[in-house]
Each structure stands twice: as C-alpha cells, then as structure tokens.
Amino acid sequence: MAQLNNVTPLFKDLAKAEHDYNLACKECSLYRLCLPLGLHSNDLAQLDKIIKRSQNYSRGQHLFSTESPFSAIYVVRSGSFKTTVAAIDGREQVTGFYFPGEFVGMDAIYEQAYKSNAKALESSSVCELPFEKLQELGASMPQLQVQMMSRLSKELSGDKSLMFLLGKKTAEEKLATFLLSISKRFQDRGFSAKDFQLSMSRGDIANHLGLAVETVSRLFTRFQDEGLIATHNKAISLRDTERLEQLCG
Amino acid sequence: MAQLNNVTPLFKDLAKAEHDYNLACKECSLYRLCLPLGLHSNDLAQLDKIIKRSQNYSRGQHLFSTESPFSAIYVVRSGSFKTTVAAIDGREQVTGFYFPGEFVGMDAIYEQAYKSNAKALESSSVCELPFEKLQELGASMPQLQVQMMSRLSKELSGDKSLMFLLGKKTAEEKLATFLLSISKRFQDRGFSAKDFQLSMSRGDIANHLGLAVETVSRLFTRFQDEGLIATHNKAISLRDTERLEQLCG
DNA sequence: TGTTTACATTGATCTGGATCAATACCCACA
C-alpha cells in the first residue's frame, strides 16, 4: 500500500481559523462561498444580526430530522453533514454531503417542514438562518432573495446530475465522479484537490451512489491497483486525475 | 385485454378551455397551481405585463436546450414536457416530466445557462417569464420572490424523492410510484385520478426510472395481469390504487 | 390503401453488481 503523507484533514484547519464562532460574516473565511456574496455592507450587517451562530454538532448528531419542527435553514461553517431520505421500511438514501459554505435544509421551504434528515459526519458547526426572519429581511433586500434563489437553483442542477449518475452510470463511473466532485469542492475551499480525508464511511458513499459497500470497497482497491488513487483508510490521494476524468463518462 | 372507455386525454380539455392564450393570469384556470398564487391584484397585474404567452410547441420540439442562451423560465400552460440531461457519449437521463402549472428551467438560474434540455411531449404551450424582468419585479414584490423560492424548494424535494427511487427502489416499486405520481398530478389539475392518457413513450418512462424499456413493458403487462391497472397503449386505468400504494415501498 | 417508421411487446440469454460469508483492521475505552 502506497504511503500517504501530509493529508489535509477535512476542513479542520478552517475550523481552527474560525475558532471564534461569533465572527461576523464579513470576517468569515467562507464569505466568498456563502450567502452574503453580493450584499452591500449595511445589508450584510442586518443579515449578520439574524444569524444564529450555533455550537458544535458532534459526529452522528442530528442537525434536524423529518420530525423536527421547521424553523431555519443552515449553512455549514465547519465539518460536514449528510442528508438522507427514508422509507417506512427503513431503507434510506443518502441524498447529499454538505461542506462549509453549503446550504442544508432548503427542500423544507415549500412545505415548511424538513423532508430529509441531516446528520453531522464529524465535529461540525453551522450558521442558523431563522427562516421567518430571513423572509422578513428579504422583503426589503431583493439581493438577498436573489442569492437564496441562486443557491436553490445550484442545488437543483446538482441533483439533476446526481439523477443522471444514479440512473445511467456504471459503478466505476459513479465512484470516479464522486471522487472528483469531492476534490473539486475541497479545491474551491482552498485545500488540496489531490490529498484529502473523507469524512463519510464507505457505507455512506455506497448508499449515496446506489451501490453496495462491497462494490465500493472493491473499486477503491482496483483504482489503487491501477494507480488512479492511493488510499489509507479515509485518506485519499488522487494520482491520475486525467484518467479519473475519462472514467466519469 | 380489458376495454378502456372515457379516458381523459392529457389536459386536452384544459387546453381547449384555455383556447385564448392571451388570457390574463386571474382568468386562467391554472391560477391556483401557478405563480400568481398569493399575489395581490395590482402585483398580479404587473406580473401579467411581463409574461409572454407564447405560441404552441409541437410534439418533439425543443422549448430550450443546453445550447440556447438563457433568458427565461417557463410555466407549462397546456400539454406536457420532458427534461433531459446528457453526457458527451450520447447517454441521457430524463430528469422530469412537466404538466400544466409546473415550472421548467429553474435549474438555469444559478449559472444563467440551461443545464438541461426541454422537449414537448405533445402539442403544448407555455407562459414565458423573462428572467431579468422577473428579477426586477421581484425587487419591489417580495411575495413574488417567496413564491419563486417555494417552487424551487418544491422541485428540490421532489428530486430528493427521485434520488431515493433511482437508488433504492426495485423495478416494480419504481413503476408503481411513477403511476401514482402521475395520477396525483392529474387529480390536482381536476382530472380523473384513475383514467388518463400518458403523453410520454415507454422509452421515456423507462429512462426516467433507470430501467430498460423491456422491463417497463413487462411490468405493464404484469400489473395488468394482476388486475392493478388496465392499459390500452398510452391509455392507463388504475384498478387497484390501494395495492399500487403498497407496492411503492 | 399500402408503405414506412417508430414504438411496444414477448421470449431467451447474459451479466454487473448484489448478497452471503468470512476474515481483517481500527480505534475507543477499560
């Protein structure tokens, strides 16, 4: 097994830099990725006031579930989350993974009720946007509404791609696509696109991609044997991005 | 094969009732399902002004494609559409079917570019909402923005359910879910929930559900043999809704 | 009215990835 060094832990550095959880939006290193983008500074100050900067969620803790009363949407501040939708018989589908700067819970707006469950994959923190106040604010701040719609639209278009992945891609293509998507998101956040630490289990990955854990495990082994990646448990190193891209279809 | 009578053609009656395509929103029979819901009458009048009521699209015609420049989102007025996302190698996934009152093209907002292709499944018409003007209007009309967000959120939550369907359901469960979803949408539009005419081909259904045409065809036959439905080509009659619901998982 | 072309059904066979089973590894906590 190839040796892996200097692997960036999942947004840990960021979490450290953001140690002061009451840091105002304009001081936040996620600023560029987050809602405030495009807001004028006095608008931003108003938004700042309604945001609740909440304490940490520890690994496995629910941010919300379909049982929770709907009151807010969230932006990941540090760490990561997964969302799932479940059937009565217990089957569940991991519908998404969420990293710092990304919005969780937007599918709740329509029915004013969470339609999925969100769970922390590691020690994580969020900014809470109380939905009612957000809406009040939006009435006098069109730019904010535009930003929100933009976020919703982005997630929508990502979901369409996932539908293609689930419906039409082979196991191999699915995993290659997944790895590159994660890599891209790390890069957007200023981390290495090549070396990173997955916060989710093989089971979560498999579930999300519509595969069995065993298939994912075998693919990791094969990708490694073929020199596409190097793995050491949850640490991943992309070794041949070009070939991975070809594998995506 | 069971005989099928009095099957409601797909929103044809509606199309006829809406024969005057310049009908103002407040006169439109889709009012209740559409964007204007919750707007005050003077706001509505303003919205009315920017809506372009376009001519018909005939079967197979593109409403937009990923090549089209982005300028508007659409609301189906009569008929129906499918949207697809495609890979370079030609594979494509049908990401959704759209019926009167439903919004098409919202995933384009984020990147100001259509991320999918929309094609008419039959003779259809739409209301065109020029996005720039919609945004201008939204600035002075918070309720409009709220409505838009609500639509986006609704589609988002529908897509999450589709991800569950694609990732976790069996072929049988997929088809049962599909039939009931279509039935529900007909009912919402004031048509029979039991007897309707599908506007999409078996191929489109199969593609959308992540199945082969042959599998869908066999399932239709089996459902019919088991007395769950009666079919005559594209005409469908639900005979045992309860059992279909159980089959959804 | 026949011909064309696309769509749908049915049957036979094959296979990618699931499932079952066993072992190995990792780390949390005593």
Add this chain to the structure above:
DNA sequence: TGTGGGTATTGATCCAGATCAATGTAAACA
C-alpha cells in the same frame, strides 16, 4: 495492552434486470 464493536476488505455465489433478438402494432404520410 487487551478487548469489543463498528467498519473495511476479500472471496464465492446468485439474481434482478439488462441485453439481444424477433415479432407485433399503430399512427403518419404518400
């Protein structure tokens, strides 16, 4: 430093649904 429980890997087998192949049906057009 050992022990237990979750997580991961690896191998053997199976099967739901894909694919291949052929025929049937319908609607569109000359």
